[in-house]
Every structure is written in structure tokens, then in C-alpha cells.
Amino acid sequence: MPACPPIAISAVCLFANYEVPSFSGFPVGGLLMFSLYAAIAAAAIAFAVWMDDQQGQAPIPRMDLWYAGIAALIFALPVGAWRLGPSFVPLSLLGLGGFAYLFTARRDKSVPADERILTKRFISTLKQSLQERLASNKNRPAKAAKEKVKPPSVAERLQQFSTLLEKFGGRRGRKPKAAAATDGPAPPExxxxxxxxxxxxxxxxxxxxxxxxxxxxxxxxxxxxxxxxxxxxxxxxxxxxxxxxxxxxxxxxxxxxxxxxxxxxxxxxxxxxxxxxxxxxxxxxxxxxxxxxxxxxxxxxxxxxxxxxxxxxxxxxxxSSGGVMNAGLANIGLRTQILEALKEVIHKPYGMFLVTGPTGSGKTTTVYASLNEIDAQQHNITTIEDPVEYRLDGITQIAVNTAAGVTFASILRSVLRQDPDVLLVGEIRDKETAEIACQAALTGHFVFSTLHANDTVSTITRMLDLGLDPMLIQTAVTAVLGQRLARKLCMKCREAYPPPPDLLKRLGLKPEAVPVIYKEKGCPECGGTGYKGRIGIHELMVMTDDIRKLITDSPSIEHLKAATRAAGTRSLQTDGFLKVLKGQTSISEVVRVTT
Ligand SMILES: [Zn+2]
Missing domain, CATH: 3.30.450.90 (Beta-Lactamase)
Structure with a gap:
């Protein structure tokens, strides 16, 4: 008999083995068959849970048919195991694999490009992370490998399984979430x-x-x-x-x-x-x-x-537990390009980095997060704040007390005599503070500060308005980061729709580059607002010779803007729209915070 591929064998078995009981050879053969069946069924259920999760993230048409398909597959398994014997294994794996491929391919059509799974990029990152994991396993000392984590007890496994079932059932809407919340775990102390x-x-x-x-x-x-x-x-x-x-x-x-x-x-x-x-x-x-x-x-x-x-x-x-502060720059939602540029800026031995935006735009968080990138062991770091909002380890923090005549300027003067490397000036509000801060930046210190202005270019004009010498600004300021906080879309209820063509055009993208973006809807999870949490949107202006040349007594804002664009700065609104394309926020929210 010629060697047949598994499908042919299975097909033949379907008819030939009609009378043969498949669980023959009990207990060994039967148990083996049963565990194989259980493993494949578990994989199918896990895939169904994932499908359900995807349904919430992307609009997939005719979900009922997909659900019916996976359900049919799950229920066909015991019949197959009973009727076909061992040949049900390759057949059901083939069936499940094919189904998984078809569903994933359909899902990929409904999500933004960087969330797709069946792409070379996704597969290569997956390969890389697997290799890294393997490598770290190999490098682990032999003793550590022996001390394996205790496998979960039967009770724990049952608990896990019931959570999975609950998750599966709850999403169908049989068990409303709100009811579970009231009798949840005891509230924290x-x-x-x-x-x-x-x-x-x-x-x-x-x-x-x-x-x-x-x-x-x-x-x-x-x-x-x-x-x-x-x-x-x-x-x-x-x-x-x-x-x-x-x-x-x-x-x-x-x-x-x-x-x-x-x-x-x-x-x-x-x-x-x-x-x-x-x-x-x-x-x-x-x-x-x-x-x-x-x-x-x-x-x-x-x-x-x-x-x-x-x-x-x-x-x-x-x-004041410092969660945000300890998060570091990588966790405040900066675009990769800005993050890399910023890291380069703040590790310079001297200069000045300003964060700018209206009240409540998260300036303080960004300044602290940048400060957190600097090694407090190797540098003498001093902060002057009004008031001291977050306690940081290994850093001298001084509070301003205007009523007692202790101002930013007066503290700054005395601190400069104590050989600091890095200074954080809470806010630049007046000419005196601005001048001392700039001079500090020119004499071998790195200065972090915030300033109340609309964007990066208006920060320069604001400093000129304070009466600062253009020469001082030209030489002292290294970079300015403009910032806003936009509300993040609730991941449970955000609603997908095709992006308006002029948005893609404005960002220089082809019409089919991004199939869907999202807007707010509202659900119990987000209190009906459609939003949950916030994300920063940013524009970074790094000083270039061209921009320096334009800083004179009364520079033209248009020229300054053109020079920053030429230097690669993308506006706050553009950064916001890039986050819309990623599904993190909505067009209306970006417009709300940037106009
Ligand atoms: Zn919601």
C-alpha cells in the first residue's frame, strides 16, 4: 500500500473503522486517547475565548457564524475520538489549525497594521522573544533550574478553569459584570x-x-x-x-x-x-x-x-507613592522618535530642557520622569519646587516659600554655590528665575524646568516676553517639549469606523494603510464616558543652528514654526492623530486638547 497523507488515512478510517471501538486497549490506549482529546478541546476553548476578545477590539462581521464554527468543532471532537480512533488527532488538529488561520486572517483585515498577526513582522518578533526566552533559560544556573516552581494544585487549576469559563460565559452577556463587582474581594485597607x-x-x-x-x-x-x-x-x-x-x-x-x-x-x-x-x-x-x-x-x-x-x-x-515618577520616560506615551531624541538631550552634561503646556497637561510628571533617567548616585541633583509634590530618593528637594521671601530665584542662587550637576526648577514664572536658570545651563549644569506656554515655539516668544536676552535663550536652551494630556479610549467599548480620507492624507498615508480607527462609546467599565485613563501627546523641538539664528528681539512665529518643522518636529496635533491611528484616542479628543 502506498504511503498516504494523514487526511487520506483519516478519510479511509472514517469508513473502514466504522465498527471498531476507538477506546480499545483500555486503560493505556483509552487514557492516552482521552488526554489527547482533552488537550485539543482545551486548545479549541482557549481559541474561542481569544476570538471573543478580538470581537471586542475589532468589528468582525458575522461573528455568529464564526462562533457556530468553533462550537461545531468542539462538539465534533468527542464524536471523532469515538468514531475514528487515533486518526482523529491529525484530522482535528488540521481542522482547528485551518479554522484558526481563517479567523485570524479575517481579524487582521479589521485591525490597524501594527496589531496584525499574520505578518512577517509579528512572526519575527515572536521568534525573537522565543529565542530570548530559550537563551535566558540556558544561562540560568543548574541549581536554579532544579528549584522549579511548584505546579499548581488541583484546586488552583479548577479555580483557573472556572475563571476561564466565567470569562467565556460572562462576555456572552449571561452574567453581567456589575453584579460581580459588588461581591468582589474585600476592599483594601x-x-x-x-x-x-x-x-x-x-x-x-x-x-x-x-x-x-x-x-x-x-x-x-x-x-x-x-x-x-x-x-x-x-x-x-x-x-x-x-x-x-x-x-x-x-x-x-x-x-x-x-x-x-x-x-x-x-x-x-x-x-x-x-x-x-x-x-x-x-x-x-x-x-x-x-x-x-x-x-x-x-x-x-x-x-x-x-x-x-x-x-x-x-x-x-x-x-505620593511615586508610581508615575518611577515609571521613567519610556512609560509616559512618548513616540519612539521623541523618546530617543529626548534621551540624547537629557544626558548632555549641560544645557536646558523645558517642558511646556497649560495647567494640568502633565508637565510635572514628564519632568520628573526625565529626571528619573539620570543616575542620582553619580550626579548631585537638586530640585526647587513649589510645593514639593513627590519625594525622590537620593535627591535634595527644596520648597519655595514666597510668603517668607524664599523664591525660586533666591534658592537657585544659593544652590548654585553647592556644586550641583543637575537642577530641577519647578517652574519659570519670572525674568529673574529664567535668567539665573539660563546662566546655570551655560556654566556646566543641566537644568530641567517647566513653563506655561501653548507649544514649543510660543515658549521661545514667552521667554522673550519675560524680557530675557535673545542671546541667552539661543545658547542656553537645548530642547523644548510641548505637551497635552488626551483621554485614552476605553478598550472595552471603543467603536471602530473607517478613518476619514483627509486624515490619512494629512499624515501622508495611503487610503488603505489604516483600515479602522476608533471613537468613544461608553460602557459600565468607563462610567459611560467612553474614555479611561490619559495619554500624553507631544512635540519636541531640539535647538538647531537654523532655529537659533531666528531667535532675535522679535522673531516671526511663522518662520520659527517653519524652522522647527524643517528640523523634523511634528506638531502636537499630528502626534495626537498618530495616536488616533493606533487606536489609543479619538479624533474629537485630540482636537479638544490641541485647539
Ligand atoms: Zn467603556
Missing amino acids: FKLLKKDGSPAIANQEATSATQSENIHNVRKMLMTAMGAGATDVHLEPHEKEFFVRLRVDGVLKNSETITMPAGKGMISTLKVASDMDIAERRRPQDGTFSALFGKDKYEIRAASTPTSYGEKMVLRLLN
Whole structure:
């Protein structure tokens, strides 16, 4: 008999083995068959879960047919195993492989180019990561290899499997997510501390039912705010009701409406916590306290103001655990080109790097992240801040106190006598600070700072407006980074649509280069806004001789802009649109933050 390929064998077996029981030779043969069947079924289920995941990411037409296909495949497996015996293995692998290939090919048509799977690039990165993993396994000492991680117990495996099933079932909509959230794991530990470290509001302090109710409300409100990642909480009295509003991702929205007495009670509790005068309601006051929420530590600045309906309070929540700060430059959403250029800039021995943008554009985060790239062991790093927002290890941090006459300029002068290598000046607001900072940059120091301006070019004009000598700007400034924060699309509900042709044209792309982009929709996961989290959009201007030449007493903004474009700078809006093509944000959001 000539050698037949597996398909032919299987086809023949289908008819020839009609009467032969496939689990013959029990236990050995039967068990082997059963485990093979189980492994192939598990692979098919895992693929179905992945399919379901993809459906949420990209619009794939006729998903019901794809689901029916994989379901048919999964249910055909036991019949095949029973009817065909060993030949069901190659046949079902072929079936599953073919199905997986067809689905992936269809999926690739619906996603942006860099998320496609059946491409040479994806396969080569996969190969590379496999090789790296193999290499690191080889290099591991023999002893470490022996101490293998304990395999998960049966109970753990069952738990994993039930999570998988839940995931599979939940996505179908049989089990709504919201229900699972309420009876989820116990909430993390929550503590409020006064400035001196003593408990700010302890339950034993409550002497009446109203007071303990107030404490309960404050805790609940703060936990909601921290859970939502809010940066500010507004407690506002209105004519009849009291509003609690949260600023999340830069946008203020109503969190709850409560009764007037409940709102007033919360404000007095917060005044006690932040050491304010509780009887004083007609004068603005401020104070601070801190909160421990699980692993995160927050510093909370409270400010009260009288309004026509009574006292209003705003809380600023600063997460001081330093998560963002320790993330480094690679994690703040910079385009690769900008990241590489920036790394080169900040490792220069002297010069000045300015981050610019309006309030709330994430300037501070970027400056700290850049500072974090510099080795604090080898350099003397000093920061001058107003106020010190994040504590950093191995760095001298000095706070400005304008009321006591301790200004950016005065500290800067005295710090320069202490042989610093790297300086961070929180913000350049006046001519004096700008001048000393520029001179420091010219005398062998590297200066990081922020400046309130719209974009990179207007930073130069802003410095000239402060009255700075053009010569000083020309020689001191090494690079300027303009920045905005755009809200990131919620990955659970973003909606795909074909990109408008003029967008692709503007970015110099062919019409078919990017099949889909996304817009916001709204789901429980993102509180109905369609957005979750934020991403920076940037433009980097590195000083070139051409740009330097243009910096005179009153340079033409148009000429400056043209020179920065010629030097390879892409505008904030362009950077934003590139992030739209990647599916990270929407056109309307980029337009909102850049105009
Ligand atoms: Zn959503």
C-alpha cells in the first residue's frame, strides 16, 4: 500500500473503522486517547475565548457564524475520538489549525497594521522573544533550574478553569459584570492621617450618630474618588441639594447628589481632619491630611471657600507613592522618535530642557520622569519646587516659600554655590528665575524646568516676553517639549469606523494603510464616558543652528514654526492623530486638547 497523507488515512478510517471501538486497549490506549482529546478541546476553548476578545477590539462581521464554527468543532471532537480512533488527532488538529488561520486572517483585515498577526513582522518578533526566552533559560544556573516552581494544585487549576469559563460565559452577556463587582474581594485597607501622623478621623472620636454617619460618608466619598483615579473632589452646596463632583482624567463630573445636612457634615469632618478652624465659615481656609488606601499613599490638600449657598470645599488628591515618577520616560506615551531624541538631550552634561503646556497637561510628571533617567548616585541633583509634590530618593528637594521671601530665584542662587550637576526648577514664572536658570545651563549644569506656554515655539516668544536676552535663550536652551494630556479610549467599548480620507492624507498615508480607527462609546467599565485613563501627546523641538539664528528681539512665529518643522518636529496635533491611528484616542479628543 502506498504511503498516504494523514487526511487520506483519516478519510479511509472514517469508513473502514466504522465498527471498531476507538477506546480499545483500555486503560493505556483509552487514557492516552482521552488526554489527547482533552488537550485539543482545551486548545479549541482557549481559541474561542481569544476570538471573543478580538470581537471586542475589532468589528468582525458575522461573528455568529464564526462562533457556530468553533462550537461545531468542539462538539465534533468527542464524536471523532469515538468514531475514528487515533486518526482523529491529525484530522482535528488540521481542522482547528485551518479554522484558526481563517479567523485570524479575517481579524487582521479589521485591525490597524501594527496589531496584525499574520505578518512577517509579528512572526519575527515572536521568534525573537522565543529565542530570548530559550537563551535566558540556558544561562540560568543548574541549581536554579532544579528549584522549579511548584505546579499548581488541583484546586488552583479548577479555580483557573472556572475563571476561564466565567470569562467565556460572562462576555456572552449571561452574567453581567456589575453584579460581580459588588461581591468582589474585600476592599483594601483605608486610613486617614493628620499632618503629624496621628489618625485623622477615628471611629471612637464619634460621639453621636450624626458624627459617625459623617465619618462614614467621608470615607466612602474618598474611597470612591481614589478608586476612580480622581485628582480633585468638589463638595458644593447648591440651593436645595449638595453636589459631590470628581475630576477624573481632567474632566469634572457629578459623582453624587446628597442632602444639605449630609454635605455640611462631611465638610466639618474634613475640616477637623485637615486642622482647620471648624467655627470659621466666612473666610477661605486651607489645610492638609493624608490617606492610606491599600498600597497607595495620598496627600490631600483641602481648601474651603464661602459661597452664597454656604461653605464649599475642594480636595486635591496627590498620589505620593511615586508610581508615575518611577515609571521613567519610556512609560509616559512618548513616540519612539521623541523618546530617543529626548534621551540624547537629557544626558548632555549641560544645557536646558523645558517642558511646556497649560495647567494640568502633565508637565510635572514628564519632568520628573526625565529626571528619573539620570543616575542620582553619580550626579548631585537638586530640585526647587513649589510645593514639593513627590519625594525622590537620593535627591535634595527644596520648597519655595514666597510668603517668607524664599523664591525660586533666591534658592537657585544659593544652590548654585553647592556644586550641583543637575537642577530641577519647578517652574519659570519670572525674568529673574529664567535668567539665573539660563546662566546655570551655560556654566556646566543641566537644568530641567517647566513653563506655561501653548507649544514649543510660543515658549521661545514667552521667554522673550519675560524680557530675557535673545542671546541667552539661543545658547542656553537645548530642547523644548510641548505637551497635552488626551483621554485614552476605553478598550472595552471603543467603536471602530473607517478613518476619514483627509486624515490619512494629512499624515501622508495611503487610503488603505489604516483600515479602522476608533471613537468613544461608553460602557459600565468607563462610567459611560467612553474614555479611561490619559495619554500624553507631544512635540519636541531640539535647538538647531537654523532655529537659533531666528531667535532675535522679535522673531516671526511663522518662520520659527517653519524652522522647527524643517528640523523634523511634528506638531502636537499630528502626534495626537498618530495616536488616533493606533487606536489609543479619538479624533474629537485630540482636537479638544490641541485647539
Ligand atoms: Zn467603556
